[in-house]
Amino acid sequence: MIDTSAPSAAILAILQNDNAVAQAQELRAFGATWQSQNADPQMLTKLGIEAATQARLDPSAVVTDLLLGYAAAREEQRTRHWQNHLMRRVQQLDGLHRIISAANSTLDIDASLQTVVDTVSDVMRVDVCSIYLFDQHRRMLRLVATRGLNPKAIGTVEVEIGVGVTGWAGELGKPVAIFDVRNEPRYQLEPLLEEWHFRSLLAVPVILFASERHHIETLQGVITVQNRDPHEFSQEQTSYLEVVAGEIALSIANAQMYQQTDARLHQKIRELTTLQRVTAALASTLDVDTLLHLIVEQAVKIADVDRTDIFQVRPNNKVKMLASYGPGRTSGVEDMIVQVIREHRAIAVPNAYTDERWSGVQAIAYREGFHSLFALPMRTGNRIIGALCFYSYAPRHIEYEQVQLLTTFADEGAIAIENARLYEETQRNLTIKSTLLQEIHHRVRNNLQTISALLQMQARRLNTETEGRQALDDSVRRIHAIAAVHNLLSHDGEGQTTVQDIAKQIAENIQMSLPSETPVEFLITGDSVSVNARAATVLAIVINELVHNALDHGLSAEGGIIGIDGWMENEEQACVQVRDDGPIRPEPVKRRVSTGLGLGIIETLVNTDLGGKFEFKRETEWTRALITFAPDELDD
Template identity: 35%
Template sequence: MSLERRVFLPEELDFLETAAGEISIAIENARLYSETDAELRRRIAQLELLQQLWRAIASTLDLPALLELISTKAVDLSGAQAALIYRQPRSRRGQLELLARHPSDWMERTGEEFDPALRALVGEVLESCWAIWRPLSGSSEDIAVYAMPMITGRRAVGAICLVFDAGAGQPEQPGLLHAFTDTAAIAIENAELYDEARRGLARASALLQEMHHRVRNNLQTVAALLSLQMRHASPQVRGPLQEAVSRIRSLTVVHDLLSGRHLQEMDLETLCRTVVEEAVTTLCGEDAGVTWMVEADEVWVSSRQATILALLLNEFVANAVRHGFKDRSGGRIHVLVRREAGQALLEVADDGWGLPPGFDARYSRGLGLQIARTLVEVDLRGRLEVSPRSGNGTVVRIWFSPDALPNGRGTGEGQLDPAERGRR
């Protein structure tokens, strides 16, 4: 390199011009690459925000949490200073409800004076179903608002308003924001439908519980009237009346349990304990020598099956008391509940006199056994077996498919704590 003046040859000048041109092209390419890379990273970040929103939508139906998520992500995605979500309730057309805003204190700090103008803008958006960009002037500052309708396949559920500084231009990626808004609309509608369904289920559950409560009261009244009649009846009539009272009270037990539950299903162990205790008390009195025990796996049955099983348990206990323990000071009843290959087994065994010689349940014409066979085969679609117990006594077994499968519930209302099991 030299500082002395010299004359360049034409070939050297051509080379310098060519080199300068190549260098300028390289610099321009590097600048364009840097801008493209930054834009690409920005687009990837926006798509990641959308992906986070979609993932969150799939994982929650809690409306307040969902609205907070949508308003927060709207600000992150658009670069706005605030986001507001308005809804048009289906029951009150023309009225708007502010569902969410982010930041949460923006309305108190700045937005109070803009609220009427924002609501008017949202009304225009919902009527036209088109996004609107509009500057708004206030006493202390000016803003610009980009309002987008939230539209589902059925209706416009509301609008999202993005608030920018007055000097900001319209969003560069409106398509991306509209995709975000459409996704938010579907999520909000799904959450609203879920909330409505949950409230409807709560109302139906309350009505059903009230129905069980009233049926129970009516059954108790009938049982009380029959018990009063039984006191003044002849010995020949007293027995059938006592059987009727026992059957009615077994149904009362089911409705009593169901009237205090939130779900229309029941733990079979709880049902067995309650029905057996009620039946023994009704048939034998408080001081009888009849003892009983229940051993059970966790098996849940529907309210329909619970009613049938209560009648069956009452019949089996009544047969054990009247026939198995006849002319005896007492006896022992053992109830077993097991799960077996997708089915449930209910077994009632006693240590009484046992079955008479030549007894065959298939051809027995006893009323109690006919009732039991009909309930098992027709209503439960199960199988009934009556056989001698090893040693002495009788065993009755029922196999059936529970309508309500075990669901891992812990101790709850109407269900005995495991520590209480086997104490009787």
């Protein structure tokens, strides 16, 4: 150490050495020691001149050795300083490389930010490094990574923007350095962090695309470092932490965007799955009341709200609530619904307590506690049939994607309602039509019975052996056959019957008129062949003619078997067969004279009215008559 109280004496003592080399080395060592004490080089020069004068030596040589030692020491100090500076720069660059590598190697934001705080702590040689991420919606900074503080605080501790030193730096958008937090009025101690041992604090905002004007929308978070002792953070330290903040800003934004996109994708999949399931449920019923309650119930689930109402547009441009699901049953939003329908657009009320557009909305908010409302029209094509209104106790902001989902749901519901209403209207019209058809067939049957009675009265005036009596009897039988068909149709509202039912009705009517001495057994077999009213009338006449033909010719002696069969061929052609076992029966004693009119009528009806074919053949054991036609090609 230099004896600052007597530096001249120290130099004189050196000058007493007669060895010139040793004397020069000692003088240079003295100059180096003088520099290490940050002493004034001019004073060193002055002292050297005075000592050389006293020792009767050359002052220039003495001063030169002193200053050479001083300059060498200063240069060595500068070299060490630059070496240390370069080493710090290398460490900083290596730290930035690790930070960038961690940010680019994974989209797991928690893992990459933990690497950042570990690296910053090592490079800056600080006791604590922490990172807080900013929640734009809640305006809160949440601790996500730390080194040096309580790890249990991660994900738990939150700082409101503008509160405390960390929140202040986030709001200010600039670094905030505190020499001693105990003297800083803005500082707020968080017990869970266990940070009471740390005195100095540097907080740097993490801003995406930083500019001269700070916007809170670009804030990603805040990175902080702390030391145990009071510390004046250098500009170099602040600049380095700003560089780190700039590097991690983009990686945080990318990771958050990835997480949000992934979350939105999964949410969209869940929404589409729910919408598909709801659409299938809506299509499963055609009862309007059931459908309305199903729509409001599913709307509460798909929109994640507390209540949903469905409104119908009335002819007088007013609205009527048709169904509701959720707590509360009183309404008060009719004026808002009318505007939704009139303007063909959705309306959102984020805060019903302060919204003054509709008095009823404020009333329902104070009466039932609903904070947010959302209403949208229900469309089928270009026509609006009603509206849905959603209620939420908690404050809600409806995102664009959710508006699209709810709009699709509302339109699907509107289509389902229209389908159900059309179905109900069709059912009502069908009931009316069926009732009218039944009444028409009933009246036709009554009129035919009246005509039959008149003809029977006329026939009784004629001799039974005359052709006129036979003609009248044949006409009565045909009228009975037609009346039998209308009797069947009067009990069926759809204007349909079957070949088997026609055959049974004709067989019953004929069986009642047969004498007991000529028993006849009717066998009615085959598939259930459905025919409309027109075909039924034609078949009734044809079957009636064929049965009476069998009775008059093959079975008049002792009776027998008459079979009436019906079946479908190739799902298109209907076949009706009338057969009797007359060929194995004895010949009648008195055969009725045939005019051929019956077969002529049959061929005409089958060919012209049914558009089919008629075949008649006599076999060893059976006489067969076959009618084939296509029922689906006949008009009603």
